[in-house]
Amino acid sequence: MSYTSFVFWGRGGEGVKTAAEILAKAAFLQGLEVQAFPEYGPERSGAPVRAFVKISKEKIKDQASITQADYVVVLDGSLLSQLDTKNLILNQKKAKLLINGKINPEIKNSVFIDASGIANKYLKKDLPGVVMLGALLKMTTCVKFANLEKAVKETLSKKPELLDGNLKALNEAYTQFK
Amino acid sequence: MVKEIKKVDLGARILASESEEYQTGSWRKEIPVVKDKEEMNKHVEIALYCPEAAIVYVGGKYSHIDYKFCKGCGICANYLKKVIEMKRV
Amino acid sequence: MRALINGNYAVSYAMMQINPDVCASYPITPQTQIIETFSKYVADGKVTTENILAESEHSAMSACIGASAAGARVFTATASQGLAYMIEVIYIAAGLRLPMTMVVGNRGIGAPLLLHCDYSDSFLARDSGWIQIYCKDVQEVYDTTLMAVKITEETKIPVMVMMDGFYTTHGEQVIDTLSTKQAVNFVGKKPKWPNMLDSKITFGNVSLTDSNIEVRERQWRDLANSSKSILGIQKGFEKFSKRNYGLYESYGLKDANTVFVTMGSSYQAIELTCQELRKKGKKVGCLRPRVYRPFPYNELRAELKGKKIIVLDRAISHGAEFGPMGLEFQGMGREFYNVVYGIGGRDFGLEEAKDLVGKFLKGKQKKFQFYGLRKDLKN
Known part of the structure; x- marks a missing residue:
């Protein structure tokens, strides 16, 4: 039973759930098997939230949440300054981390990107989700860029004011990120 | 006269x-007895007061009390104290 | 058609396809999305359903009863406190023998207040006379929602379809949906039956000491016999979908000497664990009751005969010797064990399944235990 697992961390209102949904949709459009689900609790803007994505070539049966992920995407680096969320996020044995924030050499197995900067440049808003996905695709090969772009278009089709900027931001993240 | 039931339908529903x-x-x-039919004709609203709709008016005029249901x-x-009297059955 | 969809949207989509007459509902986590998306279908004119946004679940079920008694095809959804709130009218719907479909996103009943999955809500209605079917994933929920419409109209017994709160309600999964034409063909037109609009009938009568037990025996008998209808309709569904369903699902039972019994999404973790162990030669199997009421006790007793059975309960029966499912299985098998797990949404995934199954294969366990209690949390 093998699938590639992703955990998205962020604060409520930043687009964590949407980012996970877009990745799931991209995998779906590619013909892969997918599971995606958010974690719920008492909700408020700014509360730490998690979303999970599993991608595989075979049917995914296990519906429980992911404790040890292959990739951890942190949309809000400030979560790593708080002890409680820091411990939860870093409690991973095999994950590669992609973090929106300044480079911090203490954190192992991680790469950093100024996703907020790119998002602000093209969206005038700090919604780094799509940018992070662009960078993520450089770290994992399970989803092709063309499908991710298509998924962004489909998901944001009802919000044209966000679509254009995000597509540009996505392209910059994907081409620039190493 | 209470009809005896021989069969119960789904959920005890009845026609x-x-x-x-x-x-x-x-x-x-006690049974109501009408003493003045002419007076009854002047009070058609009494048909609404009867909870069983047992006081029958036809064409606006008092007809009879349906004693099957009263x-x-x-x-x-x-x-209508002067018009209808309750008599012991 | 292939779709990426979560359990809530799958239910709403299925209902949109068949355009029921009435939906009377009230939102509650984790079913809110069903009501929201269905209301959007109504607002967008995709269905002509009379959509009643009631002021409470009690009123919602009352409206469903009135609508069904008038001959409408009715659907609603609830969970947890909502189900508890409408419980008196749930008994009435079953007692009046009114067809309707209700989807339940399993969420535990407080106090203490909680949002996540356990089966205390649907077990509250277990003895009410409703048909109860538990689904393990989004595909099954989509399929069962459609089948439920036919089952309820054929048996004149209301049907409750369960899915795990959050795991299945909010879990986006890849499923295969029927085309709208197929869905409509499968559920078919409403059968003609006596109702308040077409016939002069009185519903909701008094039935006292002279006749009540006869009415109830008929209700009990019809529920017991409804499994025949359920199997027939599921067989009919196979023609449209190429998917088949029974009264329960199992893996590796034939020669298993140890069998794990559980319902809902956690069955998948147990099944995967059993499959891994089979590769190593361990004779383990698992079983998932799907139709819980009417309980297929004859079939289950035969399947579990002579085996060591471990029944996993995602609900508690306070004051009893075992969990509610355990109480129903305790006479079966050669050796019986009961485990309460996953209460209040405590995760039960692959790791937990491997751990629990391993414990039972390794050594003697207590006849009854709570699994997964935190050692670092005093209680």
């Missing part, structure tokens, strides 16, 4: 017509 066969007149202890509650006699 509405069965309520007509359940003649509640047998519950009476339960003898006395509301009509209380309303």
Whole structure:
């Protein structure tokens, strides 16, 4: 039973759930098997939230949440300054981390990107989700860029004011990120 | 006369017509007797006061009390004290 | 058609396809999305359903009863406190023998207040006379929602379809949906039956000491016999979908000497664990009751005969010797054990399944235990 697992961390209102949904949709459009689900609790803007994505070539049966992920995407680096969320996020044995924030050499197995900067440049808003996905695709090969772009278009089709900027931001993240 | 049931339907539902066969007149202890039919003609509203709709008016004129269903509650006699008298059954 | 969809949207989509007459509902986590998306279908004119946004679940079920008694095809959804709130009218719907479909996103009943999955809500209605079917994933929920419409109209017994709160309600999964034409063909037109609009009938009568037990025996008998209808309709569904369903699902039972019994999404973790162990030669199997009421006790007793059975309960029966499912299985098998797990949404995934199954294969366990209690949390 093998699938590639992703955990998205962020604060409520930043687009964590949407980012996970877009990745799931991209995998779906590619013909892969997918599971995606958010974690719920008492909700408020700014509360730490998690979303999970599993991608595989075979049917995914296990519906429980992911404790040890292959990739951890942190949309809000400030979560790593708080002890409680820091411990939860870093409690991973095999994950590669992609973090929106300044480079911090203490954190192992991680790469950093100024996703907020790119998002602000093209969206005038700090919604780094799509940018992070662009960078993520450089770290994992399970989803092709063309499908991710298509998924962004489909998901944001009802919000044209966000679509254009995000597509540009996505392209910059994907081409620039190493 | 209470009809004896021989079969129960799903969820104990019954046909509405069965309520007509359940003649509640047998519950009476006192029976209303109309003493002045002309006076009754002037008070058609009394048909609404009867909880059993047992006071029958036809074409706006008093016809009769349907004793199959009248339960003898006395509301009509209380309303038209000089016209209707409750007699012991 | 292939779709990426979560359990809530799958239910709403299925209902949109068949355009029921009435939906009377009230939102509650984790079913809110069903009501929201269905209301959007109504607002967008995709269905002509009379959509009643009631002021409470009690009123919602009351409206469903009135609508069904008038001959409408009715659907609603609830969970947890909502189900508890409408419980008196749930008994009435079953007692009046009114067809309707209700989807339940399993969420535990407080106090203490909680949002996540356990089966205390649907077990509250277990003895009410409703048909109860538990689904393990989004595909099954989509399929069962459609089948439920036919089952309820054929048996004149209301049907409750369960899915795990959050795991299945909010879990996006890849499923295969029927085309709208197929869905409509499968559920078919409403059968003609006596109702308040077409016939002069009185519903909701008094049935006292002279007749009540006869009415109830008929209700009990019809529920017991409804499994025949359920199997027939599921067989009919196979023609449209190429998917088949029974009264329960199992893996590796034939020669298993140890069998794990559980319902809902956690069955998948147990099944995967059993499959891994089979590769190593361990004779383990698992079983998932799907139709819980009417309980297929004859079939289950035969399947579990002579085996060591461990029944996993995602609900508690306070004051009893075992959990509610355990109480129903305790006479079966050669050796019986009961485990309460996953209460209040405590995760039960692959790791937990491997751990629990391993414990039972390794050594003697207590006849009854709570699994997964935190050692670092005093209680």
